[in-house]
Amino acid sequence: MLEIKYLRQNLSAVQEAFNARGYQADLDAFQKWDGDRRAILQEIELLRHERNVASDRIAEMKKTGEDAEAIVIEMRTVSSKIKELDKKLSASQEMMDAFLLALPNIPHASVPVGKDETDNPVVRTVGEVPKFEFEPQPHWDIGSRLKILDLERAAKITGARFALYFGAGARLERALINFMLDTHTDENGYLEVLPPFMVNRESMTHTGQLPKFEEDLFKLSGWEYFMIPTAEVPVTNIHQGEILAEDRLPISYVAYTPCFRSEAGSHGKDTRGLIRQHQFNKVELVKFCHPESSYDELESLLNNAEIILQKLALPYRVIELCTGDLGFSAAKTYDIEIWMPAQGVYREISSCSNFEDFQARRANIRFKQKGKKGTALVHTLNGSGLAVGRTFAAILENFQQADGSVVIPELLQPYMTGIKKITP
């Protein structure tokens, strides 16, 4: 959410930022509502002041035994007038809140201007793309031949876009989760958390999934609870409504959770394999930090995610999202894309973003500044470290052998009880 004062004072700059995003907002209407709202507020405050003064007078008169009846009667009409205006104000306030909650974040000045994903510049490419002396197979074929991945039976159990892992496959998924968690806790300094996998409507609103993207979420019937689409939601909400001590910042969390997404509007996209599932595992990095250091923290968070791929010897590249491709809540985002040999393309495996104070304002997460009065909003960041299912798929495809086996990356082998290769 943008600060209403900022919006009021920088209308044209905001309009420009939204244009770069390709987002249309009726800022003229905003100006009018804002003026109306403040006019009502001032009227109410004046009446309330009048009533407060009169109430004190009444209390005094009752003490001295004077007759206060005349003022009481007068205040009766003032009170009903206040009540009437209060209704107008809360209607006006609701409209304003709805408007503000629907506005996307403003891109950081460093974000390249562009229309869509074709305008995203590549920041760097890391690792060697493997050369095969045979036709590289897609991971779903490899997995099914090795009997470690069974998408057909998963469809019987639940439906399309669910996965069922067996034996070394289930083990590999679990090994990846543990490997990622251990690296981020032991080497990168994150505190591990295991949050709820369902959250309420408020939490979803704080991080920006709601109110605009409800159709992307799985919602429980009969409960105002949603399945989390990413650990970002429960973990960022750990500190909702809190005032943090400045010397505690930055706070860095890592969480493994399954993620649930309806994938509304992506019918026919990535219908085969593990790339686009309704349920997938992810290890997520989340930071709360001082506004002054949030862009340094974004670089370090991105590095923390990249290290996983370097340790696994998987080839990848980092791209920067342009203004037109930026997510709703983000001010700046890097995507890490992994090389998928069978399709011959890079696929997103991590998305690392700085939300600045956009989520913090919605979730009311602040810190106390030493030597300054008042509080300030923290900056929140998060990034995948990494999407586990896609990492699984990438390992199968990048490390497949001519005989149909898959070599396990060396640093992962201790997590696989020494298994060096998965064979049929």
Added chain:
RNA sequence: GGAGAGGUGGCUGAGUGGUUGAAAGCGGCGGUCUCGAAAACCGUUGGGGGUUCACGCCCUCCGCAGGUUCGAAUCCUGUCCUCUCCGCCA
């Protein structure tokens, strides 16, 4: 699921209709004392919003949402959360 207790400032905890933004203690900050520190003592110490160039003035907030009243932390209703006992249960 049944019965009960409770949610007050950074924390502990008073307050049951009228200068209560809220006693007291702890913590924090500033000072006195000291070579310095500790102790002691003194002072100070919430958030959000409107208005103003500013000083300031005003409104609001005692889980949340309503209601009663001239006036609500205090009374009423609903709701969420926490705790205790019983039942059930991974």
